[in-house]
Structures are given as structure tokens and as C-alpha cells.
Amino acid sequence: MLNSFDEWSPLKEVIVGSGLNHGSHEMELSFKLFFHDEAYAAFYYPTYQVAKEKEANNGSRRLKQRYVEELTEDVEEFVAALTGLGVKVRRPLPLSRPATFNTPYWSGTCLPALNVRDQAIVFGDELIETPPQVRTRYFENDLLKPVFYDYFHAGARWTTMPRPVMTDRSFDTSYVSGQNTPALQEIAEPAESEFDVGHEMMFDAAQCIRFGRDVLVNVATRNHALGVEWLRRHLGDRFRFHVLERFADNHIDSLVLPLRPGTLLLRHPGLVDHLPEKLRSWDRIYPPEPNENIFPTYEDDDLVLTSKYIDLNVLSVDEETVIANSLFPELVKTLEKQGFTVVPVRHRHRRLFGGGFHCFTLDTVREGSVPESYFD
Numbered sequence: 001m002l003n004s005f006d007e008w009s010p011l012k013e014v015i016v017g018s019g020l021n022h023g024s025h026e027m028e029l030s031f032k033l034f035f036h037d038e039a040y041a042a043f044y045y046p047t048y049q050v051a052k053e054k055e056a057n058n059g060s061r062r063l064k065q066r067y068v069e070e071l072t073e074d075v076e077e078f079v080a081a082l083t084g085l086g087v088k089v090r091r092p093l094p095l096s097r098p099a100t101f102n103t104p105y106w107s108g109t110c111l112p113a114l115n116v117r118d119q120a121i122v123f124g125d126e127l128i129e130t131p132p133q134v135r136t137r138y139f140e141n142d143l144l145k146p147v148f149y150d151y152f153h154a155g156a157r158w159t160t161m162p163r164p165v166m167t168d169r170s171f172d173t174s175y176v177s178g179q180n181t182p183a184l185q186e187i188a189e190p191a192e193s194e195f196d197v198g199h200e201m202m203f204d205a206a207q208c209i210r211f212g213r214d215v216l217v218n219v220a221t222r223n224h225a226l227g228v229e230w231l232r233r234h235l236g237d238r239f240r241f242h243v244l245e246r247f248a249d250n251h252i253d254s255l256v257l258p259l260r261p262g263t264l265l266l267r268h269p270g271l272v273d274h275l276p277e278k279l280r281s282w283d284r285i286y287p288p289e290p291n292e293n294i295f296p297t298y299e300d301d302d303l304v305l306t307s308k309y310i311d312l313n314v315l316s317v318d319e320e321t322v323i324a325n326s327l328f329p330e331l332v333k334t335l336e337k338q339g340f341t342v343v344p345v346r347h348r349h350r351r352l353f354g355g356g357f358h359c360f361t362l363d364t365v366r367e368g369s370v371p372e373s374y375f376d
Contacts, residue, residue, distance in 0.1 A: 001125065001151075001154050001155055001156065001365070002122060002124075002125050002126070002127060002151045002154070002156035002364055002365065003122075003125055003364075003365050003366065003368070004122040004123075004124070004210075004365060004366045005123070005124055005210060005213075005366070005368055005370075005371040005372070006210050006211060006366065006368070006371075006372070007209060007210055007211075007257060007258050007259075007316055007363075008258060008259060008260045008261070008319050009319075009366040009367045009368045010317070010319075010366060010367040011082075011085075011087050011316075011318065011365075012088060012365040012366060013087065013088040013089075013090065013363075013364045013365035014082060014088070014089060014090070014361050014362065014363050014364060014365075015089075015116050015144065015147055015361065015362040015364060016075065016078065016079050016082065016089050016090070016091060016116070016360055016361055017075070017092060017112070017113050017114040017115055017359075017360045017361070018075065018091060018092055018094050018095070018112055018113060018114060018143075019068060019071045019072055019075060019112055019114045019353060020068075020072060020094040020112055021068075021094070021095040021096065021098055021112055022063055022068050022071070022095075022111065022112050022114065022353065023062065023063060023068075023109070024060040024061055024062045024098075025060065025061045025063070025303055026059065026060045026108060026109060026136050027060065027061060028059065028106075028135065029168055029171065029190070030133060030134045030135045030166065030171065031134055031135075031136070033133075033171055033176055034133050034134050034249070035305050035354070036175075036176045036249050060109070061301070061303045063303075064302070067302075067349050067352055067353075070348055071348070071349050071352075071353055074345070074346050074347050074348055074349075075114075075360065077345055077346060078323070078345050078347070078360065079091075081323060081343055081345050082317075082323075085317055085321070085343065087317065088365075090147045090150075090364070091147075092113035092143040092144045093113075093142075093143040093144075094112065094143075095110060095111070095112035095113075095143065098110070101138075101139065103138070103166075104195065105165055105166065105167050105193060105195050106135060106166065106167070108135045108138065109136055110136065110139055110140065111136050111140055112140075112143065113140050113141070113143040114353060114355065114360065115206075115353075115354060115355040115359040115360060116144065116360065116361065116362045117205060117355075117358060117359045117360070117361060118130075118137070118204045118206045118251070118355075118359065119132060119137065119141050119204065119205060120141065120144065120148075120205055120362055121205035121208055121210075121362075122362070122363070122364055123210075123235060123238070123239060124238075124371065125155070125156055125157055126157040126158070126159060127148060127151060127152075127156055127157065127159070127364075128161065128205070128234075129141055129158075129159070129160040129161060130161050130203050130204055130205045130227065131162060131164050131200070131201050131203060132164070132166075132202065132204075133202040133203070133204055133223070135166055138163075138166070151364065159234070161201060161203070161227065161231075162200075162230070164200040164201060164202050165195055165196075165197055165200060166202070167193040167195050167196050167197075168192075168193065169190045169191075169192065169193065169196045169198070169199075170198070170199060170200040170202070171190065171199075171202070171221075171223065172221035172223050174221065174222075175220045175221050175246065175249060176249075199221075199226065200223060200226065201223060201226040201227045201230055202221075202223035202227065203223065203224050203227025203228070204250055204251060206251040206252075206253055206359065207219075207224065207250060207251055207252060209252060209253065209256065209258065211258060211374050211375065212371040212372035212373060212374055213239055213240060213371040213373045214239070214240050214242060214373065214374060214375045215239055215240065215242065216242050216244060216252070216275075216276070216279075217242065217243055217244065218243075218244045218246075218247040218248055218250070218251070218252045219243050219244065219246070220245075220246045220247070220248065220250065228241055228243065238371075239371070240375070242276045242375070244275075247271075247274055251359075253313055253358045253359065254267070254306070254307070254309050254313045254356065255267045255271060255309075255312070256271065256275070257312065257313075257316075257358065258282075258316075259285070259316050259319075259322060259335075260316070260320070262282050262283055263283045263284075263285065263338070264279065264282050264284050264285065265285050265287070265314065266284045266285065266286060267287070267309055267312060268286060269284075272284070276375065278374065278375040278376075285334065285338055287309070287311075287330075287331050287334060288330040288331060288334055290308040290309065290330075290331075292308065294311075294327050294328050295308070295327075295351060296349065298351075298352070302352060303352065304352065305352065305353070305354040306350065306351045306355075310350045310351055310355075310356050311324065311325045311327075311328040311331055311347075311356060312356075313350075313355065313356025313357060313358045314331075314356070314357055314358060315358050315361055317343070320339070320340060320341055321340065321341045321342075321343065322335055322340050322341070323342075323343045323344075323345055324342050324343070324344060324345075325344070325345065325347045325350070325356065325357070326344035326345060326346045327346060327347065327348065329344075332344055
């Protein structure tokens with residue numbers, strides 16, 4: 001039965017994503033807006049204005065097959081580690097082949113369900129699918145439906161937030177335009193469409209960090225604010241949302257993660273004052289500064305999507321056990337010094353595929369029958 005309220009209670013069941021047939025990134029408006037912050041901070045920040053002959057398929061950027069194969073190897077090792085810890089692992093349907101699709105408003109090519117944390121979240125016995133922010137991810141959750149139906153048949157509640165139209169003018173571009181840093185490519189003036197409805201709910205579940213009854217949530221755009229308002233109305237007084245205003249562009253699980261009650265993994269001390277007051281008294285673990293030598297060296301046409309801090313994206317199996325990237329041994333040692341048992345698993349190309357172990361997972365069953373309150 002679906003049951004999950006936080007990020008650290010003993011993990012019983014989890015969905016782990018798949019990167020099979022991850023073919024390319026489409027360099028269109030929604031993609032550029034979504035990956036603005038982290039890509040700008042990357043060690044290997046390419047120009048994103050490479051010669052046109054390196055761009056294929058009208059602005060898409062191909063992923064080298066070797067990277068996809070090595071990603072798949074690492075994900076399977078991750079699955080084996082979870083299974084070895086006694087966790088039941090569920091998987092999405094594989095994307096059997098790259099599939100293009102058309103809506104009345106735009107077209108795209110489907111992505112595999114790799115970062116399954118992004119577009120679904122569990123509040124107790126309810127699964128909520130969140131509205132996509134990147135157009136090519138519009139049908140991604142279809143690959144998860146067999147698993148979702150299994151939980152539904154077992155008694156879970158299953159809700160889907162309103163799906164956006166996603167014309168250009170659906171997007172609030174004010175966050176990117178106000179950063180005074182180069183976006184992946186220049187953000188063109190949004191085109192008008194007869195289907196425009198104004199700013200829409202576009203909101204990723206990975207903008208939320210669950211603390212039992214309390215939920216930390218990043219809001220950087222009008223799109224996000226609409227999503228949080230929907231969640232508040234839908235969930236009522238069962239959960240309390242604590243908004244971080246422009247904490248980041250989108251996701252925050254490589255900035256702050258609770259590893260157990262009273263302990264946070266936090267990217268740097270400058271973030272403390274932005275946290276709710278109750279969290280400022282929690283113990284804080286700061287990671288060592290990552291060295292660029294722990295990452296593969298990529299070529300100019302390889303699109304690096306995350307900052308050097310992506311390895312903070314760890315997964316707690318319980319209050320004492322954490323899965324972390326074996327390729328960042330300094331972080332492993334830091335966590336061990338704080339009393340955690342660390343299960344090291346290799347993840348080579350985390351910067352190309354936009355996620356770590358927390359991103360790759362949707363924890364569907366953890367122990368605990370009621371949401372605890374840690375902010376009172």
C-alpha cells in the first residue's frame with residue numbers, strides 16, 4: 001500500500017527510473033528556462049552557441065550512445081544496491097524507441113522516465129502527478145502508469161494536477177530575465193498563439209522536500225506559485241507548505257536534503273537564513289567542495305546540465321543509511337564521520353542527465369502511519 005510522508009523513514013518500496021533510449025535534448029524555450037541556473041554554474045559550461053553544423057534535428061543536441069549505455073549500467077548497480085538492502089524496487093516501462101509527438105500547439109520527442117522524482121510526489125496514501133515544465137516530458141509519466149495502477153488497485157489515491165497547454169506565453173520568464181547571466185541560449189520573445197491562456201501551473205515535485213506534515217517548497221515563477229496554490233487547496237490542512245522564494249530556479253534537492261530528523265545536508269552556510277526558522281536549529285552537514293577531477297571530461301558538444309554539487313542528491317534508506325556517489329569519496333567520508341552508514345554506488349554521467357540518486361527515485365512506501373510534525 002502506498003505510504004510515504006518524508007525523506008528518511010525506513011524505505012520499503014521505491015520506483016527507480018530508466019534511461020534507456022535517451023536520445024537527445026531539444027533546445028527549445030521550456031528546456032532553456034528550466035536548466036538555466038545549474039547549467040550556468042557548471043564546470044564545463046559550453047558556449048551553447050556552437051557552430052550550426054554541430055546542431056542536428058532543428059536545435060536538438062544528441063547524447064552519445066556510450067553515455068546512455070554507461071548510465072544504464074550505473075542505474076542497474078543502483079537497483080542492485082537497493083535490492084541488497086531489502087528494498088522492493090519497481091521500474092517504469094522502458095522507452096522502446098524515440099517517439100515524436102504533436103499537440104495542437106507544439107511538437108516534441110518523448111524522454112524516458114529517468115528522473116521519476118520530478119513529476120510525481122507521494123503524500124501519505126495519495127500519489128499526485130505534477131504538471132510538466134519541459135515540453136518533451138509531457139508524456140513521460142505514461143511509462144509509470146503500470147506501477148501507478150498497481151498502487152491504485154491496492155487502495156492508493158491517485159490525482160493528476162491540471163495539465164498545461166504550454167504555449168510560449170504559458171511560461172513566466174521573469175526569473176531568467178532577472179538573473180543577469182547568460183541563459184543556455186538567448187531566450188527569444190515568446191510567440192503569441194491563439195491558444196494562449198496566460199501563465200499556467202507548471203511545477204515539479206522535486207521542488208518539494210517533505211518533512212512529515214510540513215513541506216518545504218521552492219517558488220521562483222508564477223507557474224510555480226499557481227502549482228503550490230493548487231496543492232494547498234487540494235490537500236487542505238493535512239499538510240503545511242513553507243515557501244522558499246526563488247531559492248533556486250526549480251529543484252532544491254541538491255541544495256538541501258534532510259537525512260533524518262534534526263540533520264540537514266546543506267550546500268553551503270549562506271542558505272541557512274533562507275530556511276524556515278524551525279530548520280535553522282537543525283544540525284547541518286556541509287559537503288566538501290567538489291573537485292572537477294571527480295567528473296568525466298566532456299567535449300564542447302556535450303550538454304552539461306548540472307552544477308558541480310549534483311552529488312549532494314543522495315538517497316536516505318533510513319535514518320542511519322544513505323546511498324551516495326562512490327565517485328565523490330570526500331562526501332562519503334564526511335557522511336561517515338557524522339555517523340551514517342554510506343552505501344557507495346557509482347554514477348558517472350550525473351551532469352549530463354540532470355539527476356542523482358534522489359532524482360532517480362520515487363519513494364512510494366516508507367514506514368510510518370501518520371505525518372509527524374517537526375516545525376511546531
